[in-house]
Amino acid sequence: MPENPRANIPPGAGTDVIVIGAGLAGLMAAAQATQAGARVRVIANGWGQQIVSPGWISVCDRADDDVIAEVRGYAAIHPDHPYALAEDDAMVRGIEAFRNVAQQNGQPYDMRDKDGHNLRLMTALGAIQRPMLAPRGMANGDLTGVGGPVLLVGFTGWRDFFPALAIDNLRAAGVEARAVCIDLPANPSGTWDLWPGDVARLFDGADFRAAVSGRIKPHAKGAVKVGLPAVLGLENPVEALADLSEQIGAPVFEIPTLPPSMAGVRLSNALRRWLMRHRARVQVGHPVVRGVVANGRCTHVEVGALGHTNPFYADQFILATGGLYNGGILSDETGRLWEPLFDLPVATPPGDGREGWYGERLLQERGHPIHRLAGLRANKQMQPLGQDGGPALENVYAVGHLLAGFNPLTDGCAEGIALATAYKAVQTALQLDE
Amino acid sequence: MTHHNPLHLIEETPFTADHCLKCNICTSACPVAPLTPLFPGPKTVGPQAQRLREPGEPSPDHSIDYCSGCGICTLVCPHGVKVMEINTQAKARMTETHGMSPRNWFLSRNELWGRLGTPFAPLANFAVRNRLLRLIVEKVFKVSARGPLPGWAGYTFRGWWKKQAKRFPRPEPESDANRVVYFHGCSTNTYEPHIGKLAVAVLEHIGLHVEIPPQTCCGLPAQSNGDFKAARRYARTNIDSLVEYARRGIPIVGTSASCMTAIKGDYQHVLGLEDEDARLVAENTYDFMEFLDKLHREGRLPADFQPIERELPYHAPCQLKAHGMGRPALDVLDLIPGLHAWEIDADCCGIAGTYGYKAEKRDIAEAVGWPIAQQVYDAGADTVICDTETCRWQITSLTGAKTIHPVELVAQAYGLSVDGYRPPVVAAAPPKDKETVPGW
Numbered sequence: 093m094p095e096n097p098r099a100n101i102p103p104g105a106g107t108d109v110i111v112i113g114a115g116l117a118g119l120m121a122a123a124q125a126t127q128a129g130a131r132v133r134v135i136a137n138g139w140g141q142q143i144v145s146p147g148w149i150s151v152c153d154r155a156d157d158d159v160i161a162e163v164r165g166y167a168a169i170h171p172d173h174p175y176a177l178a179e180d181d182a183m184v185r186g187i188e189a190f191r192n193v194a195q196q197n198g199q200p201y202d203m204r205d206k207d208g209h210n211l212r213l214m215t216a217l218g219a220i221q222r223p224m225l226a227p228r229g230m231a232n233g234d235l236t237g238v239g240g241p242v243l244l245v246g247f248t249g250w251r252d253f254f255p256a257l258a259i260d261n262l263r264a265a266g267v268e269a270r271a272v273c274i275d276l277p278a279n280p281s282g283t284w285d286l287w288p289g290d291v292a293r294l295f296d297g298a299d300f301r302a303a304v305s306g307r308i309k310p311h312a313k314g315a316v317k318v319g320l321p322a323v324l325g326l327e328n329p330v331e332a333l334a335d336l337s338e339q340i341g342a343p344v345f346e347i348p349t350l351p352p353s354m355a356g357v358r359l360s361n362a363l364r365r366w367l368m369r370h371r372a373r374v375q376v377g378h379p380v381v382r383g384v385v386a387n388g389r390c391t392h393v394e395v396g397a398l399g400h401t402n403p404f405y406a407d408q409f410i411l412a413t414g415g416l417y418n419g420g421i422l423s424d425e426t427g428r429l430w431e432p433l434f435d436l437p438v439a440t441p442p443g444d445g446r447e448g449w450y451g452e453r454l455l456q457e458r459g460h461p462i463h464r465l466a467g468l469r470a471n472k473q474m475q476p477l478g479q480d481g482g483p484a485l486e487n488v489y490a491v492g493h494l495l496a497g498f499n500p501l502t503d504g505c506a507e508g509i510a511l512a513t514a515y516k517a518v519q520t521a522l523q524l525d526e
Numbered sequence: 527m528t529h530h531n532p533l534h535l536i537e538e539t540p541f542t543a544d545h546c547l548k549c550n551i552c553t554s555a556c557p558v559a560p561l562t563p564l565f566p567g568p569k570t571v572g573p574q575a576q577r578l579r580e581p582g583e584p585s586p587d588h589s590i591d592y593c594s595g596c597g598i599c600t601l602v603c604p605h606g607v608k609v610m611e612i613n614t615q616a617k618a619r620m621t622e623t624h625g626m627s628p629r630n631w632f633l634s635r636n637e638l639w640g641r642l643g644t645p646f647a648p649l650a651n652f653a654v655r656n657r658l659l660r661l662i663v664e665k666v667f668k669v670s671a672r673g674p675l676p677g678w679a680g681y682t683f684r685g686w687w688k689k690q691a692k693r694f695p696r697p698e699p700e701s702d703a704n705r706v707v708y709f710h711g712c713s714t715n716t717y718e719p720h721i722g723k724l725a726v727a728v729l730e731h732i733g734l735h736v737e738i739p740p741q742t743c744c745g746l747p748a749q750s751n752g753d754f755k756a757a758r759r760y761a762r763t764n765i766d767s768l769v770e771y772a773r774r775g776i777p778i779v780g781t782s783a784s785c786m787t788a789i790k791g792d793y794q795h796v797l798g799l800e801d802e803d804a805r806l807v808a809e810n811t812y813d814f815m816e817f818l819d820k821l822h823r824e825g826r827l828p829a830d831f832q833p834i835e836r837e838l839p840y841h842a843p844c845q846l847k848a849h850g851m852g853r854p855a856l857d858v859l860d861l862i863p864g865l866h867a868w869e870i871d872a873d874c875c876g877i878a879g880t881y882g883y884k885a886e887k888r889d890i891a892e893a894v895g896w897p898i899a900q901q902v903y904d905a906g907a908d909t910v911i912c913d914t915e916t917c918r919w920q921i922t923s924l925t926g927a928k929t930i931h932p933v934e935l936v937a938q939a940y941g942l943s944v945d946g947y948r949p950p951v952v953a954a955a956p957p958k959d960k961e962t963v964p965g966w
Contacts, residue, residue, distance in 0.1 A: 106823075133852065138604025144549050287567065289554045352554045365871045373857075377601025378850030397850025399790035399808035402816075404852065405823065419604070 106405030107131040107373070109521060110393060111412055112380050112433070113420070115140025117492025117510035118412030119363045120186070122372060123193045124518040125410075132372040133404060135395060137379035139360055141418060141493075146348035147322065147355025148213065148226035149201065149511070151187070153504025158208045159224050160184060163508070172497040174509045177472050178516040183508060186515030187225070197362035198330060202231035212236045214319070216253055216349050218261030218269075224508065227355045229324055229333050233317060233345030240268025243315035244347070245308055248273045250286060253321040253349045272311045277303035291323040292354045295332050305339030315342050322346035323354050379419075383409070383434040389486045393433070408487050408521040411476075412514070415493035415500060416466040429466055431494075436476045436484050439465045439496070460499075467496030474517040489517035539795055543612055545605040546573035552599035552609050557873045557894045558592065565592035568599035571616070572609040579616060584623055590616050592887070594878035594894070595750045596844035611796050614749065621752030629668045630751040633880040637743035637760075640678070640716030647680035664885050672892075673883035674919035676717040683710050683719035687726070687738055699735040706734045707771045709764075709780035709789070709811075712743050713915040723944040724937040725781050725814060731940050732821065732828060737776075739767050744785035746845075749796060750879045761793045761804075769803040772810040779817040781933055783846035783913040784879065786813045791848060813846065815913065815932050819854035822861065831939040833864035839907050840867045840932075841898055841921060843914040844874040855913055855932040862939040867911055867932075872897045875912075877920035892924065899924045911935065 107130075111122045114136035122134045155162035163183060167176035175183060194201050203225035204211060210222040212235040225231065235242075242262065244255035255271035262269040276291075277300060294300045312318050318340055325332030336344040348355070364374050381396040390409045394401040411433065413420030421438060423429050427445040429438040441449075441462050449462045468476040468490045471483060478484035491513040493500055500506040518524070552568040553559060559567035571590045590613055599609035621630075632639075643650035653659050660671035699705055706729055714722040729736050745760035768778055768789075780786045790808045793799045812820065821827040842853055859867040875895040876882050882891030902910055902925045909928045912918045918929035934949035 135852075137606075139551055139555075139602050140604070143551050143554065285566075287550055287553055289550075289560065293560050352550045357554050368869050368871050371868065373853055375847075375850070375852045377847060395850050395852075397790075398787065398848060399811055402851045403823070 106392070106407070107133045108406065109133070109408045109410060109518075110135060110404055110406035111410045112136070112393065113140060113412030113414060113492070114138075114360070114374075114376055115412060115414060115418070115492060115510065116142050116359075116507055117514045118410070119360070119367075120190055120193070120511060121410045121412060121491055121514040121518050122367055122374075123363060124189055124515060125522060126367060126370045126372045127189075127193075128518065128522050128524055130522055132367070133406065134367065134372065134374045134376075135378075135380055135393070135404065136376045137419065138376060141414065142356035142359055143353055144351040145353055145356060145507075146215075146221075146230075147353045147359070148211075148221070148223035148230055148348075149187070149190070149507040150222075150504045151183070151210075151224035151508030153210065153222045155210055155222075159210055160208060163505075170497075172469070174470075174495045174497055174513055175505070177470055177474070177495075177497075178509075178512040179472065182516040182519070183512035186511035186513075187508070189515055190511050191225070193363070193366065194359065197366050198328065199359055199362050200228045200330060201225045202228050204234070204236070209236070214258060214262060214267075214347060216258065216321070216347055218258030218265070220265050222504070227329070227346070227358075229322060229329060229344075229346035230348065230355065231345075232333070232337075232343050233319055233347065235265070235267055238267060238316060241315055242267055242269045243308075243312050243318045243342075244269055244271045245311070245318060245320045246271065246273045247276045247291070247321075250276070250291070250321075252288060253347070255319075258347075270315075272308075274304070274307040274311075277307070288321070288323045288349065288352060288354055289326065289357065291321075292326040292357075295323060295325040296327050298335065301332060301335050302339060305336055308340050312340050312342050318342045318344045319347045320344060321349040323349070326354060326358060329354075329358060380413075380433055383488070385434065385485060390434070390488050409489070410514075410517050410521060411468075411488060411490045411494055412492050412510075413494055415495075416463070417500075418493055420494040421466050423466075431468060431476075434476075434485065434488065436468050436490075437479050438468065441465050463499040463501055465496060468494055469496050472516075473520040474513055475520075487521070489521055491517045539608045539611045539615060539798075540576065540579075542606055542608045543573035543576035546607045547605060548574070549605075551602050551604065552607075555598050555602040555873070557596065557598060557876070558594050558890060561890050561893045562592060565589055568593070568609045568613065572599065572612045573607050575616070576612055579619070588620065590620065592890075593617070594874070594876070594881040594887075594891070596874040596878045596894075597848050598844060598873045601847055608795060611792075614752075614796050617750075617752040618754040619752075621754075626751065626753055627668075629884070630880075631753070632667065632669070633883055634748040634751045634753050634756060636747055637712045640712045641682075643678045644680065644682055644716050647678035651677040668885040669883055670885040670888035672888055672923070674877075674923035675883075676713065676915070676919055678716055679719050681719065683715045683722040684738065686719060686723065696730075696735060702774050702776050704733065704735055705737060705771075705774075705776045706817075707737050707739060707768065707776055707778040709741055709744075709768075709778055709782075709785060710738065711780060711782040711785040711915075714781060718915060720944065720947045721781050721931050721933060724931075724933050724942065724947070725779075727942040727944055728818075728933060728937050728940060729779075731942055732826065737771070739771070741767055744782075744788040745797070746784055746788040746792065747880050749788070749792060750881070754797060758797050758799065761788070761797055761799055764789065765793065765799070765803050765807050768807045768811075772803075772806040775810065777817060778807065778811045779814050780811070781814045781913075781931055782915060783813050783843055783849070784916070786811060787845040787848050813849060813851060813854065813913065815855040815858050816849070816851045818858045818936065819851075822858065827858075827861075828940070829861070831862045832941055834862055834935060834939055835864040836909075837866040837868070837905075837907075838909055838911055839870050839902055839905055840911040841870045841872060841875060841917060843912060843917045844878065846913050847873075855911065859911070859932060859935060862935065865935065865939070867935075870898050870901045870910075872901070875917045875920045875924070877916045879916060882916075882920055891920070895920055895924045902927055
């Protein structure tokens with residue numbers, strides 16, 4: 093590992109970097125800081141949003157052709173958008189870094205490398221979503237230029253995925269599809285409902301996969317692709333996917349279904365293992381309750397633990413605590429918003445309190461203004477801004493959903509922002525040269 | 527942690543079920559659910575079933591008996607649901623309604639067996655190591671013949687300490703700032719006294735005056751078997767004995783990370799002892815390695831470590847993860863030159879206190895711990911570091927590797943030895959003692 097110029101915390105007294113949060117942004121910040129040779133501690137209240145999201149990476153869903161070009165154009169006219177703050181290099185390099193780390197850990201994420209366009213992937217209801225990259229199983233389901241027929245396979249009696257529900261929507265999108273439900277070869281649980289992880293573990297078994305393939309194959313004649321719910325293996329999804337495709341005789345792809353998302357679980361497990369193997373500390377389960385500040389720098393954070401709070405010291409702190417929906421930003425009924433760890437400034441939206449956010453407006457198509465406001469404003473170094481417009485703290489950075497300036501619900505860029513800002517924050521925190 | 531929150535009521539264990547979004551993050555992390563069809567997972571038996579648990583009504587299902595209580599569910603929940611705590615309370619209701627099996631009663635009373643077996647150590651050790659007897663016990667009592675029972679040392683740590691203190695009276699310190707209370711737990715008292723002796727040697731090397739007030743079982747075995755009445759009795763005895771020290775701000779430290787979990791957290795969040803004394807004791811209680819880490823941060827930990835040239839795997843017990851203190855053992859061991867301790871990626875070793883001793887659960891316990899064995903084998907390690915005794919015994923039974931408490935390495939690095947004891951990891955190396963505690 094390279095020597096890190098900022099590794100100036102004596103061993104045992106603290107780490108070089110503390111990352112707060114174990115979502116996509118937090119884990120990637122931790123991974124990149126670890127790669128750079130820093131000693132890293134991840135502190136998270138629980139696992140992040142990747143476990144309840146489909147698992148693909150939205151960079152700019154609305155882009156019709158080259159995604160990166162679209163983002164650059166957008167950032168040029170929206171200087172407060174996190175993409176503009178992180179600058180376009182950060183997005184490209186952040187995505188690259190993510191693909192490398194994921195690939196290294198047996199979780200390849202694929203994209204349309206030849207034209208840089210978004211993928212066209214189906215949801216469990218047959219709607220088309222357009223993320224830029226996705227775990228290999230999902231990316232295999234790219235419907236760009238695909239007219240069908242696509243075979244959708246469900247499991248009889250399994251409540252989390254009904255292939256027939258997707259047929260009409262797919263047809264409306266110009267993709268011919270047919271659905272079939274097969275009986276699973278084994279239901280070891282007998283009395284209980286299977287949750288996605290149960291099925292995914294079954295798919296880790298080669299015999300089970302062979303048996304499933306045997307039941308699908310007769311239905312797959314003429315199908316250009318075969319879609320199954322995204323539960324194809326937990327430990328070794330790449331092997332499961334290749335096996336099934338070969339045995340069925342058509343490319344197999346994964347369709348995201350109800351949480352927990354196996355793609356998110358696989359990624360979280362893989363990154364945790366990688367971090368631990370590289371001597372980063374990963375401590376999930378107790379929240380940081382307070383950041384302690386002296387002379388414009390954070391000296392340590394306090395974790396709400398059993399019996400007493402525990403202090404954790406570091407040189408640099410990366411906040412990846414999430415936004416309004418994730419606990420990084422809190423609100424009360426008056427509509428006041430605040431950041432709970434450092435009390436960093438958050439704009440309070442005008443109007444009639446929290447009630448005013450709801451009704452038809454919260455999820456309106458162009459997006460409720462609260463979503464753009466509810467976050468921290470930051471500079472190009474990813475340092476959150478204080479009341480005076482300068483960096484609030486010298487050694488604190490904000491990444492991912494915690495940032496203001498974008499709407500995570502309607503902009504179709506949440507994961508891209510996580511990767512770009514995590515990359516940028518690590519670069520500035522560790523003073524790494526490009 | 528409850529006292530930090532102004533919304534006290536909704537933070538109380540049973541009410542945290544209302545924070546559940548049914549996202550199933552807990553189910554995907556549970557080490558037991560994927561291994562047995564008898565346990566549907568923490569969400570189902572926890573926050574989901576909680577809605578059907580009315581005060582005074584019988585418990586809605588029995589599958590909860592297969593929860594090992596490792597608490598990984600509580601840790602991974604991003605919404606603050608105390609899943610394991612809810613489950614443990616529900617187990618207690620079941621025990622209240624249906625009574626306790628003789629086996630579970632037996633497993634809840636290790637404090638008693640520790641004391642009773644000590645005078646008859648050779649006979650008792652012969653019994654727990656005799657395959658035929660163990661098979662009979664498994665048939666009759668349903669205590670697994672493969673469950674790794676410890677051996678009796680033949681004397682108690684407390685007895686040893688009493689003699690030590692009498693023969694070599696330690697001078698009273700000038701202020702309470704140099705005092706520390708040691709909580710040894712039952713295992714150190716009767717099965718592994720060397721850990722207690724090394725702990726005391728390390729604390730005295732640091733320059734602290736060690737006090738070992740009367741204490742009993744932490745209550746965790748009784749608690750996890752649903753015997754809250756006994757667990758509260760144990761808890762109360764400990765709180766009453768320790769609270770005087772807590773009031774004076776004297777830290778209470780213990781080498782069993784599991785006992786410390788009980789004192790710091792379970793007394794309040796599971797057993798519901800929410801009084802001022804329980805809170806004071808919890809606030810002043812530290813895991814042994816957490817305490818050393820704290821001293822280091824305060825500049826009070828001597829840095830005269832001799833090198834130990836070894837690369838060793840470390841397992842953080844599930845109950846240690848519940849502390850919210852990170853991995854202080856690794857942070858402290860990092861200070862020893864040449865030593866590279868790395869953390870095994872595993873939630874739980876499977877034994878989960880008394881769970882892995884139960885015949886019907888032994889297979890599950892071994893399967894839960896299997897990732898540890900795999901990583902130990904892959905690394906070719908002959909010794910594993912771990913902070914809790916039952917986990918150490920389980921890891922030894924799963925891997926054949928020797929297991930040590932991190933304090934053994936700290937003592938070794940300080941050049942401390944008691945009764946000529948050397949941790950197995952360095953037993954082969956030539957002795958290079960530079961200090962022996964007077965009279966030891």
